[in-house]
Amino acid sequence: MAAKLSIGSIILGILIVLMALLLVAVILVPDKIWKEEAQITNQSRANMTAVYEAEQFYYKTHREYTDSIPKLLEFVRNDSTLQQRQTLVSLTRSFMKVVDNIMNISSIKQISNLSQAAFEITGDLLGNRRYFRKYTEQNFEGISLEINREMMRFDSSAAFPNFCRTKLFVDSLRNLRDKISDYPLQNGILHAIHYADSLKTYYGSIEKDAVTEFWNGEYKKINDFIGAINKTDIKSVSSVGDRLKKFIDRISTSLDAINAANSEADLNKIVSESKNLSELHQKFLSPKFFILTKRYGLTGLNETDSILVNLREEQFYCPDSKLPYIIDTSYQGKLTVESPNLLDDFHQKFLESIEPVRDLPLIEQIDQLDTVLEKTKTVLNENKTLIRKNTDLLLSLKELLVEMDAISNVFFYKYTHELKNFIQILDKEKKLSVLKPEIENILNPMDTLATRIETGDVRDLETKLHYFDTKLKSLDSASMAMRLPRRQKNKLQSNAEVFQPVFDILSQIKAGFNPSYAEALRQAEKSLEHNLLQALEGKKETVYVIFKKKHINHGFIRQGVKSWEEK
Structure with missing residues (x-):
């Protein structure tokens, strides 16, 4: 009995462990799968974007696209203009790094912070004058103008001229850094050298x-002003009081840091970075970079250039199927880069969907009808040269030719042709970018054809053919009545005679209507629609025994439009 209990306990323990593991798997594995799916999708679409941009870049030079991966890669990697832009970015960033090094020196950084805070204070005071004017008794406007005048002493003061000059060159260096792309590199670095040399001259002697x-006196004055403001309704319509407090505290903090800084160490850093600027300037003037650095600074490559610079061979292949992306220009000469993922699977299902209607007699009968129509138009064109002197008759013949071309607007004829063309496209095309709109467009014609077959309705085509027959016979009569030389008259052919086989074909169409054909069309229509939805949804694969991982076609890019971004 004890042995049985022991075995039962072991089994129960194993079951508990297994259930615990299953619970952990249910929590962790789906999240892992979703992340993998998202990563593959994002990578595939980024790859297609890279391939598309590379093709466009290639086209700008060659006025054609290429489906050769080695050729495209070689062109992008060896393009001199792209390399120059990349080098220009590198040189600009080298320049920016030295400027940043100066601006990040402790006391220089604090002077910059002080300057910016002072600028904000004067801006806030001027921006809120409309509120200050309302308080004439308290003279808020007068006090604010006085504070603004006194704040200007940071820019020019006989009491601390070296500090003012230091602040001026710190501001100049910061503005240069912020607008570095507005300067040719050679000019920009000369400005930076001048500012750095000036800092070397004045920083060591600032009057702390x-x-x-x-500032202690100014701080008290502004702080008192803030207190007075906050006692009025200005506080409810403007944050000027809070902002002024924030900025005067920032100036105080910066001044404390400046006073505590090791001036000698900071000056040595300025000297060192000034030397780095001079060395970089010499590099800019070297034969290798002289022409390039006459161009304006470039802080970074644009998105397209960044993609091209980092282009790798593996980006030409789908991370899911490992197949190369489809590069195609057959659609109206427009470039399409498309995911190859699952296209063979989808295409096979579409072929299976259309198989029941592939050999509908109706399609062959419409082909026969086209043959007769073309023969009739050939005869009309041959007769046209013989009757050209009869203006009225010639005009009637030309009008009839135009009307015969417009038979494609007769719905029964049109929808049958669309079905035939769709089957031809499906036989030679796999790309979802092509098949998706084709399938969407053929569903309604297939349904209408099925209804026409069920009801035996071919009246629009029959009416049009009888109309043509009447017109052709009328032309024949008029032609025979013309006075023409015997030789010319003998060359005239009967327009109506060559047209007559259409009525035998029409009879075959009407006699051949079979409910099974209508049913085949409806089944094919439903199957196509279902398989298209399945294609758009993707395909699921069993992983980790009980979980499903989805594989999808990742879309396409055509003329810069990304299918996954379309609404």
């Missing part, structure tokens, strides 16, 4: 005590 003394 005088600046601090000035």
Whole structure:
């Protein structure tokens, strides 16, 4: 009995462990699968974008696209203009790095912070004058203007001229850094060298005590002004009080940091970076970079250039199927880059869908009808040269030719032709970018044809053919009545005679209507629609025994339009 209990306990323990593992798997595995699916989709679409941009880049030079991966890669990698832009970015960033090094020196950074805070204070005071004017008794406007005038002492003051000059060149260097793309590199670096040399001259002698003394008095004045503002309804319509407080505290913090900084160490850093600027300037002037650095600074490649610079051979292949992306220009000469994923599977299902209607007698009968129509138009064109002197008759003949071309507007004829053309496209085309709209467009014609077969309705085609017959016979009568030389008259052919076989074909069409054909059309229609939805949804694969991983076709790019971004 004890042994049985022991075995039962072991089995129960194993079951508990298995259930626990299953619970963990149910929580973790689906998330892992979803992330893998998303990663593959994103990578595939990024790859197609890269291939598309590479093709467009190639086209700009060659005025044609190429489906050769090695050829395209070689062209992109060896393109001199792309390499120059990449080098220009590298040189610009080297310049920016040295400027950033100067701006990040402790005391220089604090002077920059102080300057920006002072600028914000003057801006806020000027921007809120419309509120200050309302309080004439408190003289808010006058006080704000006085504070603004005193804040200008940071820019020019006999009490601390070296600080003012240092601040000026710090501001200039910061503005240069922010607008580095507005300068040719050679000009920009000369400005930077001048600013750095000026900082070397003035920074070591800044009047810290005088600046601090000035600011202590100014801080109290602005702080008192803030208190007065906050006691009025200005506080409810403007945040000027809070903003002023934030910025005066920032100036105080910056001044404390400047006073505590190791001026000698910071000056040595300025000297060192100034030397780096001079060395970089010499590099810009070297024969290798002289022409390039006369161009404006470039802080980064645009999105397309970045894609091209990083183009790799593996990006030409789908990460899911490992097949190369389809590069095609057959659609109206427009470039299409398309995912190859699952196309063979989808195509096979579409072929199976259409198989029941592939050999409908109706399709062959419409082909026969086309043959007769073409023969009739040939005869009309041959007769046209013989009757050209009879203007009225010639005009009637030309009008009839135009009307015969317009038979494609007769619905029964039109829909049968569309079915025939769709089957031909499906036989030679696999791309979903082509088949999706073709399938969507053929569903209604197939349904209408099925209804026409069920009801035996071919009246529109029959009416049009009888109309043509009447017109042709009328032309024949008029032609025979013309006075023509015997030789010419003998060359005239009967327009109506060559047309007569259409009525035998029409009789075959009417006699051949079979409910089974209508049913085949409806089944094919439903199957096509179902398989298209399945294709758009994707295909699921069993992974980890009980879980499903989805594989999809990742879409296409045509003329810059990405299918996955279309609404």
